[in-house]
Amino acid sequence: MNKKLIEVALPLDTINDASAYDKMPGIGAHPKGIHYYPARLPLPSARAVLFASMVDDPSSHPDKFPTEEEQEKERDRLFALIRSLCENKIHTKPRAFQAAIDEIKKQCDNDLPNVHDPFAGGGAIPLEGMRLGMKAIATDLNPVSIFLNKATIELLPKFANQAPINPESQIKSEGLEWKNAAGLVEDLKYYGNIIHKRAEKKLQQYFPKVKVSSNRESKVITYIWNRTVKCPNPACGCEMPLVKSFALRSKKKPKVFYRPLIERNDGNKLVGYEIVGENPEKGTVQRNKITCYACQEVTTLDYVKKEGKEGRMGMRLAAMVVDKGRGKDYYPPTLEQEEIALNTPTDWAPDYIMSDHPQYMAPPRYGLTHFKDLFTKRQLLALTTISNLIHEWHAEQKGKIEQDYLNLLTLYMFFAVDRLADFNCNVSRWKASGEQQMQLFSSNRFAMAMDFTEANVIGSKAICWLKSMGMVYDSIAITINQFSKPGLVKQKNAENPDPEINKLLVSTDPPYYNNIPYAELMDFFYVWMKHNLEPYFPDITKTLLTPKTEELVANEFRFEGDKDKAKEHFxxxxxxAFTVLKEAMDERFPMSIYYAFKQEETDGSSDDDEAANVAGITLTTGWETILEAVIQSGFQITATWPLRASQKWRLRAMGSNALASYIVMICRQRTDKESTITRRQYMQELKRELPQALEILQKSNLAPVDLAQAALGPGMGIFSRYEQVIEQDGSKMNVRTALSLINRTIDEILTDQEGDFDAETRWALAWFEQFGIEKKPYGDAESLSRAKGTAVNALTEAGIISAGQGDVKLLSRDELDPNWNPETDKRTVVWEVTQHLIKQLQENGELGAAKLYKKLGAEADIARELSYRLFSICEKKGWAKEAQAYNSLVLAWNQIVTESLNIRDDKGSQTQLEF
Structure with a gap:
């Protein structure tokens, strides 16, 4: 089979930048806005990996690209297509998709595979497969995932380019062209407004306006609540408000706070709250310490938990965020407002028991044991009223609207109800710095909130029905493109074969060992989905809660704390699952598997520090386990790629051993199923094959911080191509040992690359590794210079050391000649060139470095190679700041080269520019 681009090289800097942007909040409409799902894969990563999995690496065609230069040029052309696919707001750039799809079709002879993710989750991979013109197949056990993928890749493309069917749009837009999902969006706007008007009539008595002047009333946007428990001090007995912070507005001026009002006649009594401009007091809840606002008695969270479990936790309305037209104002609550909220009638509640997972589910520890306990009565009334109105609307439209289309509109409306529930529950928080209500799922766990928020769902601002619907249809509008075709979505266990699912390009983002209990978390939405969607999708809502027994996570909680059983299950x-997938795969294409890390995820099970920390990553139990599972299923690992989706990835990646957000494994079916080699033979193959792999990775401008992780792929490719590697004692080599040997070999190769450098640079490398930039005796420098084929006076003339009074010192970048000019320097050395390029990058940015690059010409390129070696040294020494300098130079290299090409004089020719 032809080797694919993804098995050789990737433009990781571009993919990482795009993935970081994709993860940022506030970037406008995005498919993730349709419905929340934990740990979504960044769309640019999924898109780039799929494309690179389908196009051949030029080394597969020596007849077309016989030389390394021609192969590199062709890789650059394919990289350019990937970079186009990674541009921001990709939905506005159909040409990028068209060019990529044309390339895929050409390389696949128009015989495209089906893209399949057996752990579809939030659906990033099926979505990008669909947008790249292929049939997408999404399967998962979790019904929330099934609903999301069904709406996105199965039903939505079916109604692409369809004109809206609502009467208002039909009259106004007759003859217009409706592209992609534009018609459906118009229908959601129209019918969503109908639901709003009906909800407003039914609920307005429960959301009364606030009198803001003698003749004006305004709508409440958000209500701020506090939980309360009785003070344990018998002399006080006050209803203690539990408050993390009294701040309502903490950044903009004037700042706004609230403060409890205590009546001290005959004991202490909480009688209400007031709004104040300044309040130096901290909240009453500070970590495990609870302070009574009335008497200053200090107690602990354990007391609060006990009171909650005994049913003695209350709640008080503390403040109201009011719409003043342009901006927000803050008012204290009235008794009438509080009474209305606390005594609202309800006719249904999600009366299902919540998981009490000790790591992820905090509310049960406070007595909130059922999902209904996560909502106030008014929140329940608002959610159920809107749900009932959607059901009524659906019944009205039956027979008037085509059934599948009606079900899809209904499904999207109930997605908006789910969004309301996420924000409109009694464990959502107020963020004073942004003056905004935060959702429950701001992290992948159920946190407990002592002070919480409630939205006016029939308003027009913040988290109301109209805004929730707006987020849904804005996201839908940019989800499909003109290349999208309907896919297939099935609720199934990945371990079970399915003859309908074949000819697959498998790319999957599976559960990450024990990082996230997807099923427990998604029960929050599923209890509403079951209630709301069962009439229309009975096959997906058969279970009371989400399936958990079969879910492939190493959840110790489900095995009574037994780690070994949890690992065995995973x-x-x-x-x-991998064995089943192997039988259904299209053998032309490799499988890609994402594994995500948590920064704090460590193993610590090995006393061998080198083995426990290999190939530049912390070898966690989850990572090691999934590697073993892949290899034992008969796959060979052909590449591994570290992807960074952190918004600060370029900064965080600089420190030694920073973890990637994801590792992507590329796998092929192992062809030789019975072969065995020895440890010695394995080492010989590593030393023979890894140097060329590292050279290609370096030429693709891979960041030094990622080099070891990416080189893990070719190294594991050798290990996993055999049934087993035999140790000297006859035992079978494990993954941990194999990774350790790969790491050692990478280090040896980088050291061997020093032969490409001039003698002065080789001396500087050896000196730097031993002494850094400290002063050392002249004799040490002279001995080392003889060994490296140079002399101390040559090093001085080269301008990289200072020598005097019997000492020698390697000059730091700040000590280099500020007037250095490569055009007049009689002898430039790679060390000097590298340090000056970094200095220009740090002081004058990429343009400054580009000006120097222009002067240096072709001899500048070897500075990039030196940066890899220097980064490796700094990483071992723990010199994070210095490592950052070399990593930054490589990361900026493409831009430096591009900038240098644009530097011209007044006559339009290339010029020599002064710094």
Whole structure:
């Protein structure tokens, strides 16, 4: 089979930048706005990996690209297509998709595979497969995932380019062209407004306006609540407000706070709250310490938990955020407002028991044991009223609107109800710095909130029905493109074969060992989905809660704390799943598997520090387990790529051993199923094959911080191409040992690359590794210079050391000659060139470095190679700041080269520019 681009090289800097942008909040409409799902994969990563999995690496065609230069040029052309696919707001750039699809079709002879993610989750991979013109197949156990993928890749493309069917749009837009999902969006706007008007009539008595002057009333946007428990001090007995912070507006001026009002006649009594301009007091809840606002008695969270479990936790309305037209104002609550909220009638509540997972589910520890406990009565009334109105509307439209289309509109409306529930529950928080209501799922766990928020769902601002619907249809508008075709979505266990699912390009973002209990978290939405969607999608809502027993996560909680059983379930399940997938794959294409890290995720199970920390990553139990599962299922790992989706990835990646957001494994079916080699033979193959792999990675401008992780792929490719590697004692080599040997070999190769450098640079490398930039005796420098084929006076003339009074010192970048000019320097050395390029980059940015690059010409390129070696040295020494300098130079290299090409004189020719 032809080797694919993804098995050789990727423009990781571009993919990482685009993925970081994709993860940022506030970037406008995005498919993730349709419905929340935990740990979504960044769309640019999924898009780039799929494309690179389908196009051949030029080394597969030596007849077309016989030389390394021609192969590199062709890789650059394919990289350019990937970079186009990674541009921001990709939905506005159909030409990028068209060019990529044309390339895929050409390379696949128009015989495209089906893109399949057996752990579809939030649906990033099926979505990008669909947008790249292929049939997408999404399967998952979790019904929330099934609903999301069904709406996005199965039903939505079916109604692409359809004109709206609502009467208002039909009259106004007759003859217009409706592209992609534009018609559906118009219908959602129209019918969503109908639901709003009906909800307003039914609910307005429960959301009364606030009198803001003698003749004017305004709508409340958000209500701020406090939980309360009785003070344990018998002399006080006050209803203690539990408050993290009294701030309502903490950044903009004037700042606004609220303050409890205590009546001290005959004991202490909380009688209400007032709004104040300044309040130096901290909240009453500070970590585990609870302070009574009335008597200053200090107690602990354990007391609060006990009171909650005994049913003695209350709640008080503390403040109201009011719409003043342009901006927000803050008012204290009235008794009438509080009474209305606390005594609202309800006719249904999600009366299902919540998981009490000790790591992820905090509310049960405070007595909130059922999902209904996560909502106030008024929140329940608002959500159920809107749900009932949607059901009524659906019944009215039956027979008037085509059934599948009606079900899709209804599904999207109920997605908006789910969004309301996420923000409009009694564990959502107020963020004073942004004056905004935060959702429950701001992290992948159920946190407890002592002070919480409630939205006016029939308003027009913040988290109301209209805004929730707006987020849904804005996201839908940019989800599909003109290349999208309907896919297939099935609720199934990945371990079970399905003859309908074949000819696959498998790319999957599976559960990450024990990082996220997807099923427990998604029960929050599923209890509403079951209630709301069962009449229309009975096959997906058969279970009371989301399936958990079969879910492939190493959840110790489900095995009574037994780590070994949890690991066995995870590893055994993945072996079965990968074996099933292997039989259904299109053998032309490799499988890609994402594994995500948590920054704090460590193993610590090995006393061998080198083995526990290999190939530039912390070898966690989850990572090691999934590697073993892949190899034992009969796959060979051909590449590994570190992807960084952190918004600060360029900064965080600089420090030594910074973890990637994801590792992507590229796998092929192992062809030789019975072969065995020895440890010695394995080492020989590593030393023979890894140097060329590293050279290609370096030429693709891979960041030094990512080099070891990416080189893990070719190294594991050798290890996993055999049934087993035998140790000297006859035992089978494990993954941990194999990774450790790869790491050692990478280090040796980088050291061997020093032969490409001039003698003075080789001396500087050796000196730097031993002494850094400290002063050392002249004799040490002279001995080392003889060994490297140079002399101390040559090093002085080269301008990289200072020598005097019996000492020698390697000059730091700040000590280099500020007037250095490569055009007049009689002898430039690679060390000097590299340091001056970094200095220009730090002081004058990429343009400053580009000016120097222009003067240096072709001899500048070897500075990039030196940067890899220097980064490796700094990483071992723990010199994070210095490592950052070399990593930054490589990351900026493409831009430096591009900038240098644009530097011209007044006559339009290339010029020599002064610094």
């Amino acid at each position: 590893e055994g399940g993945f072996k079965k």
